[in-house]
Structures are given as structure tokens and as C-alpha cells.
Amino acid sequence: MSNDFLISGIQQTGVGCEDFAASWRWYIDMFGMDVRILEDDTVAERMLPYTGGKAQKRHACIAVNLQGGGGFEIWQYSERKPVPCPFEVAAGDLGVFAAKIKSRDVASYHKELSAKYKDISPLCTAPDGSQTFMVRDPWGNHFKVVEDNYIFIDQGKLGGGIVGSMIGCSDIEKSTKLYRDLLGYDQMVYDQTGSFDDLGFMAGGDGRFRRVLLRESSRRRGAFAPLYGPGSIELVQALDRQPRKTFEGRYWGDPGFIQICFDVTNMRALEQRANELGYPFTVDSCKDNGHFDMGEASGHFTYIEDPDGTLIEFVEAHKLTIMKHPHITIDMLKRDREKAFPKLFFRLMALNKVKL
Secondary structure, eight states, X not given: OOSOOEEEEEEEEEEEOSOHHHHHHHHHHHHOOOEEEEEEEEEEOSOGGGTTTSOEEEEEEEEXXXXXXXXXXXXXXXXXXXXXXXXXXXXXXXXXXXXXXXXSOHHHHHHHHHTTOOOBOOOEEXXXXXXXXXXXXXXXXXXXXXXXXXXSSOOSOSEEEEEEEEEEOSOHHHHHHHHHHTTOOOEEEEXXXXXXXXXXXXXXXXXXXXXXXXXXXXXXXSTTHHHHOSOEEEEEEESSSOOOBTTTTSOTTXXXXXXXXXXXXXXXXXXXXXXXXXXXXXXXXXTTSOOEEOSSEEEEEEEEEOTTOOEEEEEEEEEEEEETTTTEEEEGGGSOTTSOOOHHHHHHXXXXXXXX
């Protein structure tokens, strides 16, 4: 393999919760996150910088919607009582303050979700002129539904998976360099300052903001890239108030959006580039270049922090379980890492679909 690294897309956004089963049921019902990629009930031993210096037992899963987009990592402490955010997260607060969900027909999806759930904003217009709306889940997390016509495997659903995040920052110029130069979001879609109707559903959303939407200019490569599809990062800076850190005084894994995670190939080359840019790994699961076992999968995960402390995770898959019965696994290190998986593999994964 060359010394270059690949970032294949947004693998998942982590959502800490207080009731794992209830949260997953809700995300299946509302967003179709019904295909289990993996589920694990073990101890998080490598996250000590963010878990009070103590290994913590937890129950977590990664679930996806095969229409396309990244998944959810639904995460709950098993023995420690989760600590919710002590304040209402506001637009522009530092961290991931809203996750973006894709839809091929935003107006119809709004009608579908509004028929079964009430905590939803009216349809409105995003800064790029597209239709959008927000959903606030029962635990106070905000999801922004955005227009995206890319379909990976048509499941007959109006909505898909995660295609981006809204990330609060204190210095938008400084943050842009990280997301552009390391993560590859090198195309600026808009850079607008003012008040915005599509933020009005959130606390503080009637204020003044600077918003920068970044996308990748070229198609991502890698085994899972076709599943993830195109993505974006939106940086939001509050201009008329002092934003708060959404996880200040709390642990990674507590309720809220705990990280945004990217699928990568060649972790050590990525580390070199991250160091050059001034963003060293704060967590490294495989300092000895071995494998980290995650039950149904193994691999290598690392973390960095953006300029405001937002956690960014990188995961390099080494082994994946496609089916349990019969047991079918794939050694990722023995295949062409740039070659996309055929859709057949994802259709087999769909046999792990979770029903309400």
C-alpha cells in the first residue's frame, strides 16, 4: 500500500443515550436505522482520557439504513448512570449540535414523520435554497433532514442515513482548515452570515451566525464508500452570544452527539498528516499496530479533537462479519482496500435487520 490514506466517508455519528433499546427503536421507526452492523456489550478500555480515567462498561451498536449514508453508533453506559447535558443545547454550541439525515423527497418525508411525531419544525429553506426541516428526538437531540437524491440500495424509504453534521465552532477559519485539509471537505458550497429560518426550531436559533458548508469535490473511494455516498460538514459560529461546550464536565458516551466517525484506510499515514496539521491522536487503540477486537469485527480506531474539542473518530476495519449463520467474515487487509464491496455483501448484511 502507498503512504497515502483514504477517507471513505462518514461511517457513523455517535449518539449517547439513557435507554439503549428505546433509543434504537425510535431511530428505526423514524429514520430506518434497522440494519445491525455490529453490537457489543463490553468494556471501553481505550477511552480513558474521556471516561474519567476509568474503563467503563457499555452497550453499543452500529446500525445503518441501506438507502445510503452513514450510520448511528447508539451507546449507553451499562453500570454508570449517564449524565444528560445540564442545559438545552443551542444552535452554534461547541460540538456536534445537529446531525444531518438525507431524504430524496424532503416534503413527503416531512409529511410522513409529522403524521406520527410532533416535535418537528415546519418545512423551511436552507441557505443553499433546498428544502429542509428539523426533528428533535425525545431526548433533545436535533436532526436536520436535508435534500439528497443519492440512493445506495432502494428500500422504498423516503429517508436515509447520516450525510453530515452541524458543528459549532469559535473560530470558523481555524476549523475550516482541519475539515478541509485533513478530512477532504475541500469545496465550499456557501459562506453566509446573518439570521436563518432553518435554525429557528433550536434554542438560540434566532441569533446571528456565520455558516460555512463544506463538501468533498471528488468521489470517495474504499469498500464502504458507495454505502456512505457524498457527505458534508457545516461549521456554524454564533456571533451574538458565547457558545457552550455540549460535553463540558461530562464523559464521552453521555447523552448527546458524542463524535463524528470516519472510515479510513492506512491509519499511520493519516496520523502523519494529522500531526503535520497539529492534531495528534488523543486515543490510539493499536499503538503496537495490532488489532482491536470488537466482537463481530476487529480493526483500529483513533481520535483527534477539533479546535474546540469536538471529538473526531477514525476507524480502519481489519475484519468484518457479513453473516453469523453461516459464519462469513472478510479479512479487509487481504483485499484491494480501494475496491468497493459488491452490493451482494450489503444485501447479506440486511439479513441482520432489526424489527420493532
